[in-house]
Structures are given as C-alpha cells and as structure tokens.
Amino acid sequence: MTETEKPYFIGTVKAIFFENPENLYKIFTIKVKKTNTDWDAGDIVVTGSFGEISEEEEYRFEGKIVDHPKYGKQFQATTYKRTMPSGRKELISFFSSDEFPGIGKKKATQIVDKLGDNAIDKILQDPSALDFLKLGEEKTQAMIEQISSNHLAEQALFQLNNYGFGTTLSARIYQKYGAQTLEKITEDPYRLVVDVKGVGFKRADELAQRLGITGDDPRRIKGALIQMVSSVVNETGDTYVDGDLLIKRVSGALRFNADDEMMKKLVEGLRNLVKDGILTVEDGHVYEKGMSDNEWSIAQSLKMITDSFKGTPWSKKDLKRELKQIETDFKVQYDDSQVRAIEQSLLNPVFLLTGGPGTGKTTIINAIVAAYAHLNDMPLDPDDDSYAIALAAPTGRASKHMSESTGLPAMTIHRLLGLTGTEDDEFAEPSLDCKLLIIDEMSMVDTKLFKVLIDAVQPGTQVVLVGDQDQLPSVGPGQVFSDLIHSQVFPTTMLKNIHRQDEKSTIIQLAHDINEGIIVDGIFQNKADRSFIGCTSRDVPEVLSQIIQKSGDRGFDISDVQVLAPMYRGQAGIDNLNFVIQDVVNPMKPKRKEVSVGNVKYRINDKVVYLVNTPEEQVFNGEIGKIIGIILAKENTDHVDKLVIDFDGNEVTLDRKDWVNVTLAYCTSIHKSQGSEFEMVILPLVNEESRMLRRNLLYTAVTRAKRLLIMVGDRSAFERSIKDQSSERQTTLKERIFVTFKIKTNVTEADEDSVEEEPKEYHLTMDMVMNNSINPMIGMDDIIPSDFIEKKEA
C-alpha cells in the first residue's frame, strides 16, 4: 500500500447479518478476493452505511481496519463501489444472472458481442445502446434501471458525503429521492428543508452556496420561509405565524435589508408557496400546509354534528327521573354543577366538561354512560348489537383508567380511529359508527388528531369532551380544548368542588391553589403527604439519590416513584437525573448483563419509556415498561442484541436497531407525564429552567401525584412558576368556529359558499406586511360568542 492509497478490500458479500433501515447501517461478511492491507483472512466483517448491498455480489470497499472491543477486528468502510464485471466471460454471466429476468445466455452473449468489454459504461452513457435487442420499452427500461441503480446510489451517497452530510442524513436523503437524489438537490437544495427531517435552512443554505445559489435567489427565499414557519410553529405550539413576524425573521435569516425591493421579493416568495399549496395565508396569518384546513374542518365537522342532532327520544322529565335513579344506584349525591354536567351532556350534540383533580370528571363519565344507556333502552353490554358508546383518550394510560373506572372498553384515540401514529395519519379518513363518543384527557389532543377524530363522527352522534383546561396544552400545535371552551359556542360545565374525600391529602388543594395563582406559605411546609427540600441545581442529583434511597427503604417500588422535570439538559435535567437514579436503584454489578447505546446503558430491571406508536405491538408513545431480558447477539440466531421489555403485561422484544424508540424513564418530562398518575412524584425545579417555568407546568406536575409529592430545588423557581401565567397559544380555531356557526344562524347562501370553498385567497399585501395592520377578526366585528349561545337557547 502506498502512502496515499487508502486501505481497500475487494470481495463477495456472503451474509448480511445486520441492517438498520433508518440510516442504512449494515454489518456483513465478505469473502476477500484482493486487498492492499496486510490483514490476511479469508472472510472478514465489514461495517458502514450502504445504499444497496446484495449478497453474492462483488464490491470494492475503502475505509480502515478497526478493533472492536467486543466483536474484534472489522473493516469500517467509508466508501464502496460495486466492482463491475470485466472480461467477456464475467460480463456474459452478469447479464444472464437473476438480476435481469428474461435475459438468457444467448441474449447476454449478443450484448457483449455488440458492445464489447465496456458494455456497462456504454449502456449507462447511452441507454439506446440496448435498442438492438428489441426487448420492448418496459423490459429495456427495467434493465437499465437495474444496471444504474447501484451505480447511482454509490454516486449519490459519495457526493452527499462530499457536501458534508453525515451517514444518517445522507441515507435519509437518498431514501427520499432515490436515483434522482443528485438531480433533485442540485436543482433546489432547499427542498431538503421540506422533505428531509433533520435538514434545516442553514444546512441547505450552506449547500446552496456551494452550488452557487445565493442572495435573493427565489429558491433561497422559499427555503427560508418554509423553515421559519415550521420552526416558529413547533417552538410555540401556535397553529400559524403572524405574517409580519415571519417576514421580519426571514429577512433577518437571509440578511436582507428591509427595503421595498427585498420586501417585494419576500412577498412574492410567499405568494408562490401559497400557489404551490406548501403554505396557506389567511388574514395575514401564515400556516403550514394543511393546518388552516384542519381548523376549518374541525369547525365544519362540529357544525355538522350540531346541525344533525335531532334531539332526544326522551323528555327532560325522564332525564330528571333517571338522574335520581342513578344517584340511588351509585349511592352518590351529585352537586349542582355535576347535575348540570350530566344533563347538558345528554341533551346536547356537543358538550365540554372541564375540572381539576378530584372534581368528579370520572364520576360524571360513569353517570353519563349509565343514563345514556338506560334512557335509550340500550344494554350496557359491549357485546350487544345495540351498544353504541365509544370511549377513548389520547394515551394508553388514560384510556386504561377510563376502561377501569367505567368497566367498559376504552381505547386510545389512535386505536379507535385505526391510525398508525405515522405521517400517513394525515390522509386517513376513518369513520366512527357510535352514537355517543366520550373523550377524556382532551387537553392533550392536538389540532391534527382532533381534526381526524371529529371528521370521523357521523351525523346524529353526541360528543362529550372531558379534560382539565388548566393543564399543559397538547405537545403538537394547537390548544383545541381550551379554544372550544373559550369560544363559548358549546355548552360547557366547569367543575370546581373538590370531592376527593381523603382528609389527610393536601396535594389536591395545593394544585387548586397553584391554579388560582395563590402562593400560600404552606407550599414549602412539610405535610403528611408532601414536602419541600430547598437546594441549588448542583445539589439536586445528590438530594434526589437520597430521596430515592429512602423511598425504597420505606417500601416504595421504583415503578411507583416518578421523577418529573421540565428540561432534558443540565445537572437537574432529565438526562442526568436518569443516570443518577439508575446508579442508585439498578447499579452495574460484576457478571450483570449490560448493553449500551450512545452513553445510555441498559440493565435488566431498568425502567424505560416508549417513544413512538407501534400499534402492531400494542405499545404506544409514553408507555412505561421494565426491561426483563437482555439477549446478546451471540446468544441468538439473528445475531442481533435484543431487549425484552414488559409494558404492563405486554412483552415486547426490541432489536438493537429499534432501541432509539426507548429511553430510561426514572425521570421523564412533565409534558410526557400528562394523562398518567403516580403514587409518589418527585419534582425538581431550579432557576436555570426559568424559560420553562409556568403555572400550567407546575400544576400538571403536581396533579400527577396520588399519594406523596416531594418538591426539590429553588424556592424561587416554584414561586415563579405559580406567578407566571402561561401565554395562550396563537390559533384561529375560535374564529373559524365563529364564522362557521354564524353561517348556520344568519348569513346568506352566497357567504356560505365563500367559506366552504377553500379559503386560500392570498390576502397578505405589501401594506399589511409593512404596516402591521393585520387583524384576525376582520369581518367578524359584529359577532360575539354569547350571541350564538343566546340564539341557540332561545
């Protein structure tokens, strides 16, 4: 090997024993034919990211020899190339191989006779070189594609690598565009911002610069606009970005002077994105593709449900009688607001019920179900043909709670709708054949999911949405539950009385006080069921270790203890606390099995959380499980490391490539904890997290504790959380509802058409952009929500 020559191996692939479709990483063995290294072995192991690799084919790999601590000597390939067959004999056997169905030895010989030893190059350069075979267009095309596919994948991955993309991103890009990768990204590198997760504007901009796309190139402007809308919406949870703000931010990102000429170009860019259906602009608000339609669609479906409701076959008197009966049966006396809630839910097509912990939401769901069934002569038996009640919640835990408390089947909204939790859900159009639909934990439902859910409801169905509007809003954009309540268009009951009878419990009262913004001194005093331990963020890990140790001594199983934190980073952040707690409750000991991925180590008994939806395995985002088995690659015939995890009785085996879907769960985010409750919650809050500290965050965390709550950290961080009201998310769902419901009451047919037709007309004018004169309520001055209620009830 000369100094400049890179180490290489040429060999035939024998067996591929690991493949990660996410990043195309593969591990396989080759039978070595030639090498410039002094590693003299018949078969070697090769690793790396490869577009396509076929067994029994010959390739040339360049890279370096490494000594893996566990698996020994391997060749880590950075580039690879299929060695093209050369020489008459090899070429004939190549063309007559299984890769080219319909080409036998005779035709293969003809090709080589006609095109010579350079046959492959000739075909790649000029596909008409094969015309003489008269195979027909389809077959010829298939043959050319087969020849070029490997060649193109290599070329593309090599070039992407040159452009500075790492293996994972290169693989994602190649998976998206396939053979057209280079053509597509050189034509418009900014398309990566839309098409490939993980490529932002800055990255695409660097590539664009290398390709000579700079300054005010329309492609550059377009890329910056798309990226900015997406990042603002994901950061804030708003459903749109204010047009002015967008233009300001984008001109900053593009380093444009805010002169008229540049503004015109930005507005033009926006206009084109609207034309191409990538963004929507309405009343000066800029929405990501589909988001504006989602809001309209929700409003229209709610209107359809409202309009199609023809009343009940029983009278209000029957209902009163039924309520008395239920009180007797359930041995409970409902308070006034609870009675109102039960009545309104049964009398109306759409009803909203909100209340804090212990106010009786579950109690009311039980009453609604029982009364509905009895009043409609329907047995409360899911196996009976006439049973038509659907109960669902956004998380597995919440739906399980619903099912346990009602004794009826309840499921996740995804399962109810047959959704997969992937991007395909956007195009799903399921249909629900129930007559009464009750959704719990409604504050967690985002705009996209609610759109699919409410669109699936059939005319005549009654819908009851239950939740706690003061909790954190959904992770995805929107705040549907809060918007529906604040629209005041639908009958709503807010439960305020706390009914939970536990005299000793002070946690619920604390939660209500927090919600009211009351900072009572008592919050920092120790009570039987809660305590506060003041410390700095540096001390949080140590304090937490001690609490966890003591909780174990007091008989708490770690599955009942949950540490909840707002952020991932920092000493008191989720990532660090997980390592700290793991060391206390499940430390490494000699001879214990341990596997690692990145800097996370997994051992048997570790508490983990699942991060995606996998309906085939019946395991969903946010579910907490325990590792009950570790099967090493050398112990199974697949030659892959595996984790066996018990998710509440459902055992799931995850191959190493799927470990990205789990993480340690001794400490989880407060956001993820929504919809779950734990016997004991430990809540560290520190001043470093000030950006996140809001009342609804603290309220959500505190309300997760059933028996014990231990607050740790900076006193001022807790006080700040109580004081800082969270700002409302920016959405236009309420306005859509006002417009849509006004149609029903007093607008003409012509107006109706103009709303139902896609409301896409481009409104953002230069004036608007420059003068900050955009008003989302344009044209709605004369409507106030209570107008509608009065009309409805009249």
Ligand SMILES: Nc1ncnc2c1ncn2[C@@H]1O[C@H](COP(=O)(O)OP(=O)(O)OP(=O)(O)O)[C@@H](O)[C@H]1O
């Ligand atoms: N009117 C009532 N009279 C007596 N007890 C009641 C009444 N309403 C509710 N309860 C009791 O109060 C407790 C809390 O009620 P429930 O579980 O329905 O509240 P919740 O709002 O669903 O609470 P969480 O959101 O915390 O689960 C239960 O034990 C329930 O039996």
